[in-house]
Amino acid sequence: MARVSQEHLDARRRQILDGAALCFARNGFHATSMQDVLKEVDLSAGAVYRYFGGKEELIAAIVTEVLDTVRGIYEQAARETPPPTPDVLIPRTLARMREARPATLDNGEWMFPRLMIQVWTETTRSPEMAATLSEGYQNVRAGWARIVEGYKDAGMMPRDADADAMARAMIAVVQGFAAQIALFGGTFEESVGDGLRALMAVRPPGQDA
Amino acid sequence: MARVSQEHLDARRRQILDGAALCFARNGFHATSMQDVLKEVDLSAGAVYRYFGGKEELIAAIVTEVLDTVRGIYEQAARETPPPTPDVLIPRTLARMREARPATLDNGEWMFPRLMIQVWTETTRSPEMAATLSEGYQNVRAGWARIVEGYKDAGMMPRDADADAMARAMIAVVQGFAAQIALFGGTFEESVGDGLRALMAVRPPGQDA
DNA sequence: TTGTCAAGAAGGAACGTTCGTTTTAGGTTT
DNA sequence: AAACCTAAAACGAACGTTCCTTCTTGACAA
Numbered sequence A, B: 001m002a003r004v005s006q007e008h009l010d011a012r013r014r015q016i017l018d019g020a021a022l023c024f025a026r027n028g029f030h031a032t033s034m035q036d037v038l039k040e041v042d043l044s045a046g047a048v049y050r051y052f053g054g055k056e057e058l059i060a061a062i063v064t065e066v067l068d069t070v071r072g073i074y075e076q077a078a079r080e081t082p083p084p085t086p087d088v089l090i091p092r093t094l095a096r097m098r099e100a101r102p103a104t105l106d107n108g109e110w111m112f113p114r115l116m117i118q119v120w121t122e123t124t125r126s127p128e129m130a131a132t133l134s135e136g137y138q139n140v141r142a143g144w145a146r147i148v149e150g151y152k153d154a155g156m157m158p159r160d161a162d163a164d165a166m167a168r169a170m171i172a173v174v175q176g177f178a179a180q181i182a183l184f185g186g187t188f189e190e191s192v193g194d195g196l197r198a199l200m201a202v203r204p205p206g207q208d209a
Numbered sequence C: 001t002t003g004t005c006a007a008g009a010a011g012g013a014a015c016g017t018t019c020g021t022t023t024t025a026g027g028t029t030t
Numbered sequence D: 001a002a003a004c005c006t007a008a009a010a011c012g013a014a015c016g017t018t019c020c021t022t023c024t025t026g027a028c029a030a
Helices: A006-028 A034-041 A045-051 A055-078 A086-100 A111-123 A127-153 A162-184 A189-200 B008-028 B034-041 B045-051 B055-078 B086-100 B111-124 B127-152 B165-186 B188-201
Strands: none
Touching: A006 A055, A006 A111, A055 A086, A055 A111, A055 B165, A086 A111, A086 A162, A086 A189, A086 B034, A111 A127, A111 A162, A111 A189, A111 B111, A111 B127, A111 B165, A127 A162, A162 A189, A162 B034, A162 B127, A162 B188, A189 B045, A189 B111, A189 B165, B008 B034, B008 B111, B008 B188, B034 B045, B034 B188, B045 B086, B045 B165, B055 B086, B055 B111, B055 B127, B086 B111, B086 B165, B086 B188, B111 B127, B111 B165, B127 B165
16 A cells, blocks of 8 residues: 555556667667666666566567557558548658657657668567557558549549559658658658659650650 | 688588578578578587678678679669669569579478578668668669669650659659568569559549540 | 564575676687 | 688676665554
8 A cells, every 4th residue: 555656557557668669779679788777768677577567568568569559550541531632641651750740769760660660670579569560551452552542533533543552652652761760860750751652753755755 | 721612612602501591581680690600501519610700791791792782683673674674673583583592491492581681680780881781872872863863765754754753753663572481472563563663553533545 | 461483584695507708729711 | 731610618798687685665553
């Protein structure tokens, strides 16, 4: 009967997760030591190990949070009516990621894309994480294929276009730009739209106007 | 004067690099131990340490090889005349990566994309690697922007389109599909073309035909 | 309101292990 | 005989984790 409030426990857990995420975004999961995390969150080992069974559990918690965030944003995008064109949808998706997870590194760079690529590498190591990611990806792909069907219904593109392939391509653009932001920094969500508009404006020679 | 032939030395070095690449693609740089590498290449510690000063040097060699390979392929694509449309250029770029580095994991999955995402995470840790990557990226972006200018010259797209933004977008597609192949496997270079063709066929409502 | 106290929360030294690397001695190839 | 390589042991450093101690909290009795 000397417990501290649930809010306190939740806040501590969040504090640990946030500090760990910062460390992991900086150095990756396996090049950051527990002592790095302990120093970052300014807690003792005893405290952290009360909230997480170990490093693996901490990593799993971060991976899950990242995957849930990304999946949620993709699905939110798929629910928009009417579906925005890709040059609007894709930068908006990136912008929503920044809104949802705006935290930055010490150098001011956006943390979340770095975390994303770290999660990608980690999922290739863990069958359970890989399964979670695959499941989410399947759903997102189906959702974004429905967007493409919406384009067709609106007469914006031919009915015989491959909706699933196009969904994959749009997701690839999001992933690719996330990687570029992680690697090169900057806030170029806007130029993403310009690039996509340009890409959509390409007309193979000897085809209509 | 009982040296072994230079070919032998080169072959040993390559054997070590290939084995290390396999380990790194499996588990990432920092979750694979030197002993993992030693076992994979079936050499003693003394032998490996004769060719590489240590783990860091081994990692740096792998990173450099991956970056050089990718950069070479991007630049080869930029030299094609006449420049193929994106729906041809991009899957061809991925196909050339597979030709250049066809090695597979134990499960038959293509190794190189996994190595690519590992390299991405590693470059965020090392300023020198980050500088190398940034420099290569700048050049590739400029090269691919020249492709876009070629499209304009051929009357395939409006002159006022943002060539640099479009170059970024095309590179993002390559990167995104590399990530998808690394994460989900499969050989869907072909559907990449379908997806891009569909994307390029989108016409915003209330705009031309 | 105040004092007491058990239990929860946090601290921090220390544990055993594993890491990357070096060293040793001996064997094999050229 | 010189270079190459093996096998094994050993190194200090760093790792993840545990364990015991200390501090803090909140219920309850006075």
